[in-house]
Amino acid sequence: MNVVLLCGGVGGAKLAAGLHDLLAPGELTVVGNVGDDLEVLGLHVSPDLDSVLYGLAGLNDPERGWGRAGESWQALESARGWGGEGWFMLGDLDLGLHLTRSQALRNGEPLSVVTARLALAAGLASRLLPATDDPVRTHLVTPQGTFAFQEWFVARAHEDEVDSLVYEGAVTSRPAPGVLDALAAAAAIVIAPSNPFVSIHPILAVPGIRAAIEARSVRSIGVSPLIGGRAVRGPLDRMMQRLVGGTSPAHVAACYKGLLDALVIDRADGPAAANEANVAMVATDTLMSDRDAARRLAQTTLEAAMEAQS
Amino acid sequence: MNVVLLCGGVGGAKLAAGLHDLLAPGELTVVGNVGDDLEVLGLHVSPDLDSVLYGLAGLNDPERGWGRAGESWQALESARGWGGEGWFMLGDLDLGLHLTRSQALRNGEPLSVVTARLALAAGLASRLLPATDDPVRTHLVTPQGTFAFQEWFVARAHEDEVDSLVYEGAVTSRPAPGVLDALAAAAAIVIAPSNPFVSIHPILAVPGIRAAIEARSVRSIGVSPLIGGRAVRGPLDRMMQRLVGGTSPAHVAACYKGLLDALVIDRADGPAAANEANVAMVATDTLMSDRDAARRLAQTTLEAAMEAQS
Numbered sequence: 001m002n003v004v005l006l007c008g009g010v011g012g013a014k015l016a017a018g019l020h021d022l023l024a025p026g027e028l029t030v031v032g033n034v035g036d037d038l039e040v041l042g043l044h045v046s047p048d049l050d051s052v053l054y055g056l057a058g059l060n061d062p063e064r065g066w067g068r069a070g071e072s073w074q075a076l077e078s079a080r081g082w083g084g085e086g087w088f089m090l091g092d093l094d095l096g097l098h099l100t101r102s103q104a105l106r107n108g109e110p111l112s113v114v115t116a117r118l119a120l121a122a123g124l125a126s127r128l129l130p131a132t133d134d135p136v137r138t139h140l141v142t143p144q145g146t147f148a149f150q151e152w153f154v155a156r157a158h159e160d161e162v163d164s165l166v167y168e169g170a171v172t173s174r175p176a177p178g179v180l181d182a183l184a185a186a187a188a189i190v191i192a193p194s195n196p197f198v199s200i201h202p203i204l205a206v207p208g209i210r211a212a213i214e215a216r217s218v219r220s221i222g223v224s225p226l227i228g229g230r231a232v233r234g235p236l237d238r239m240m241q242r243l244v245g246g247t248s249p250a251h252v253a254a255c256y257k258g259l260l261d262a263l264v265i266d267r268a269d270g271p272a273a274a275n276e277a278n279v280a281m282v283a284t285d286t287l288m289s290d291r292d293a294a295r296r297l298a299q300t301t302l303e304a305a306m307e308a309q310s
Numbered sequence: 311m312n313v314v315l316l317c318g319g320v321g322g323a324k325l326a327a328g329l330h331d332l333l334a335p336g337e338l339t340v341v342g343n344v345g346d347d348l349e350v351l352g353l354h355v356s357p358d359l360d361s362v363l364y365g366l367a368g369l370n371d372p373e374r375g376w377g378r379a380g381e382s383w384q385a386l387e388s389a390r391g392w393g394g395e396g397w398f399m400l401g402d403l404d405l406g407l408h409l410t411r412s413q414a415l416r417n418g419e420p421l422s423v424v425t426a427r428l429a430l431a432a433g434l435a436s437r438l439l440p441a442t443d444d445p446v447r448t449h450l451v452t453p454q455g456t457f458a459f460q461e462w463f464v465a466r467a468h469e470d471e472v473d474s475l476v477y478e479g480a481v482t483s484r485p486a487p488g489v490l491d492a493l494a495a496a497a498a499i500v501i502a503p504s505n506p507f508v509s510i511h512p513i514l515a516v517p518g519i520r521a522a523i524e525a526r527s528v529r530s531i532g533v534s535p536l537i538g539g540r541a542v543r544g545p546l547d548r549m550m551q552r553l554v555g556g557t558s559p560a561h562v563a564a565c566y567k568g569l570l571d572a573l574v575i576d577r578a579d580g581p582a583a584a585n586e587a588n589v590a591m592v593a594t595d596t597l598m599s600d601r602d603a604a605r606r607l608a609q610t611t612l613e614a615a616m617e618a619q620s
Contacts, residue, residue, distance in 0.1 A: 042413035043352075072384050078406020083431045084413065092402045096388020099405075103352035103394065121393045 001027055003302070004186040008033045008199020009048040010066055011225055011232060012192030013055030014288040016126075018298030019190070020056050021291070025125030029182040030056075031209075033194070034111070034130045035138035035167060035202030036149040040088040041079060043098040044105050047150075048199065049115055049130060050097060057122040059093075062290070065233065068093040087155050112176040129182065131203040134173035138202050139166040149198060158235040161242055165197050170205035183212040188305035189220040193286065195236045196225075196255035197243065210259070219261045219305045222279075223297065224252045227287060228268035253279040262304045264297070280304075311337055313612070314496040318343045318509020319358040320376050321535055321542060322502030323365030324598040326436075328608030329500070330366050331601070335435030339492040340366075341519075343504070344421065344440045345448035345477060345512030346459040350398040351389060353408040354415050357460075358509065359425055359440060360407060367432040369403075372600070375543065378403040397465050422486040439492065441513040444483035448512050449476040459508060468545040471552055475507050480515035493522040498615035503535040503596065505546045506565035507553065520569070529571045531614045532589075533607065534562045537597060538578035563589040572614045574607070590614075 003023060007016055007030050016030050033048040054060040054068055061069040071091035080086035090098065097118065104114040110133040119128045138149040142160035152158055183189065194200055204210040213220060229247040231237045240247045244254055249265045256263075262280040270283035282304045288294040313333060317326055317340050326340050343358040364370040364378055371379040381401035390396035400408065407428065414424040420443040429438045448459040452470035462468055493499065504510055514520040523530060539557035541547045550557045554564055559575045566573075572590040580593035592614045598604040 041409040042416055043409070072382060072402065074382050074402035075385055075405040075409065078403045079410050080406075081431065082407050082410040082428055084406065084410030092382065092384035092405075093388045095385040095402075095405065095409075096390075096394065097392050099351040099353070099385065100389050100392040100394030106352055118392055121391065 001187045001302075002182070002185050003028050003188050003190060003305070004182050005030045005190045005192055006200055006203050007031065007048070007052055007192040008194030009036075009051040010055075011288070012048070012194040012199065013051040013060070014294045015190070015192045015223060015298060015301070016052050017055045017058075017291055018288070018294030018296070019302070020124075020126045021295050022298050022302065023126075026127070028126040029178070029186075030126060030128045031131055031179055031182070031203060032128060033199045033202050034132060035136055036153070036198065037135075037137070038088070038148065038150045040090065041085050043090075043095075043102040045088070045090070045098050046101070046111070046115075046130070049128060050094070052128055053097075053118060053122060053124075056119075056124050056126055056128070059122075067091055088150065089154075110176070112178065127178070127182070129178050130176050131179065131209065132173040132206045133176045134169060136170045136173050136202055136206060137168045138198055139168055140198075141166060153198075162197070162235075162239050163242070165201065167202045167205040170202065171207070173206045175206050175208050180208055180212055183209070183216075186218055188218055188302065189213055189216060190301055190305065191220065191222040191256060191260065193223040193225040195231075195234060195239070196252070197239055200256075204259075213259050219307070220259055221262050221264060221301050221305045222252070222256055222260045223264045223286065223301055224249060224266065224269065226252060226269065227266040232287065249281055262307070264301050264304060311497045311612075312492070312495050313338050313498050313500060313615070314492050315340045315500045315502055316510055316513050317341065317358070317362055317502040318504030319346075319361040321598070322358070322504040322509065323361040323370065324604045325500070325502045325533060325608060325611070326362050327365045327368075327601055328598070328604030328606070329612070330434075330436045331605050332608050332612065333436075336437070338436040339488070339496075340436065340438045341441050341489055341492070341513060342438060343509045343512050344442060345446055346463070346508060347445075347447070348398070348458065348460045350400065351395050353400075353405075353412040355398070355400070355408050356411070356421070356425075356440070359438060360404070362438055363407075363428060363432060363434075366429075366434050366436055366438070369432075377401055398460065399464075420486070422488065437488070437492070439488050440486050441489065441519065442483040442516045443486045444479060446480045446483050446512055446516060447478045448508050449478055450508075451476060463508075472507070472545075472549050473552070475511065477512045477515040480512065481517070483516045485516050485518050490518055490522055493519070493526075496528055498528055498612065499523060499526060499530040500611055500615065501530070501532040501566060501570065503533040505535060505544060505549070506562070507546075507549055510566075514569075523569050529615045529617070530569055531572050531574060531611050532562070532566055532570045533574045533596065533611055534559060534576065534579065536562060536579065537576040542597065559591055572617070574611050574614060
């Protein structure tokens with residue numbers, strides 16, 4: 001059963017790991033967000049792709065919630081001491097990946113090819129594809145000015161309210177090789193419990209991807225990133241309040257108009273309410289506190305995908 | 311008393327530290343070799359400049375003999391795991407420097423400007439100048455082929471005999487800003503106990519530097535890198551045997567024809583013999599087993615420089 005997962009960072013990576021464990025080798029294709037990629041200390045960093053890679057390979061740090069387990073910070077401390085860029089947390093283990101990827105990109109390898117090599121090096125049978133090989137960069141328009149994603153999220157601690165978002169470069173970008181084929185061959189499409197505005201919309205902004213999902217002949221299932229109307233972590237609830245006027249399941253569904261057949265929500269947000277988008281609601285426990293919980297949520301999501309189309 | 315030291319890596323860095331300690335702040339200018347600079351994991355690495363920087367700042371690892379004390383290797387191990395370049399030993403602390411420098415170079419800053427910033431960040435009053443901002447790269451011609459320095463030294467464990475050396479890019483290179491001025495303002499010139507062929511000759515190959523030393527009006531003192539005709543470490547004795555026919559003080563002096571007034575040699579190589587190059591020999595203990603020993607050797611060297619010109 002081929003499944004395509006549209007996926008952002010940490011939360012999405014957990015569901016990716018759950019699906020990865022349930023599906024047969026090669027059946028899962030993760031299409032990852034590159035809108036918050038950045039250059040730091042001269043290196044290309046793809047935080048969302050890395051979260052998925054680390055999550056699938058079991059290299060992630062579940063306690064910190066991001067980055068690698070067993071991480072150390074000697075290189076960053078050293079760089080700071082030499083007057084280098086020090087605002088973005090790059091661990092030593094993490095740097096090994098960024099160095100390897102950056103060198104390949106500089107040698108002209110497309111991001112999708114490097115990413116495939118990295119997944120192979122991690123021994124992963126699931127496929128990880130960037131939404132695009134072209135530079136698409138999420139910018140946030142706030143009352144304090146317009147900021148690149150990481151500048152807003154990390155350097156400014158996502159304190160500025162967000163009025164709108166710009167996916168720079170999206171208009172002229174093309175889906176990475178394999179993305180549209182994977183969508184065409186999918187038996188189900190899943191949208192991860194990631195931030196719609198900064199994780200999923202930048203994927204959908206790549207011409208061809210939204211249209212492919214709109215034209216689907218299989219079911220597409222979203223998983224809500226909110227529990228009881230609150231974000232598990234990060235600024236999503238505040239963003240939704242301001243951008244779509246609320247944090248109910250119906251508001252989440254509204255973020256994906258025309259793209260969902262059902263939305264998996266947390267019991268805390270149920271009982272499932274009717275909604276303008278006419279999306280079926282499936283209530284379960286959505287907090288992925290460990291990999292078992294992620295598998296259970298993945299199972300519920302796949303079951304929702306397999307239901308007879310309404 | 312302004313002193314200019316022409317200097318390679320580890321051995322030279324020790325004498326640099328000794329001179330740094332003896333001279334008043336700002337009096338020492340180290341002109342460092344860039345012939346064994348390389349790109350590894352997409353980063354610009356300047357091993358000799360770094361050895362001097364680490365040596366002067368007391369950050370070097372005296373036990374290992376190169377690199378930084380307290381070093382760890384997480385990033386390199388990680389890079390290897392991801393299929394990245396792993397043949398060149400880059401520690402985590404070391405990487406902090408390479409990342410900072412590489413980013414600056416990529417932003418268009420000349421190597422001499424980055425190097426000055428790094429020395430400042432380390433709180434050093436001594437000046438560290440690359441011989442040139444232009445790419446000069448040492449290649450070794452061997453019966454097995456021609457190799458870039460680090461390929462020969464590290465990857466091939468300097469096992470191939472050396473028939474000759476090529477300093478690629480030297481002909482069109484220019485001395486880095488400050489190098490010729492420092493030589494003109496020097497009260498003494500010192501050539502460090504580095505490998506003449508791979509550390510000092512690439513400096514002298516930058517047009518203008520050799521001529522400035524040949525035309526000196528002050529004394530120029532060399533310090534022999536050999537003790538009892540043997541290299542303290544590395545392949546120098548084998549190279550000298552093949553390239554200049556021996557490892558006596560006279561053979562060392564012959565490597566610097568026209569550039570030395572005196573050569574500081576080890577007692578193991580004395581008593582001082584007459585030599586074709588007509589260089590005075592000063593015998594002392596040249597093994598720099600610690601920083602005190604380096605200061606003593608620096609003192610003897612400065613005394614030799616201050617002797618009435620013969």
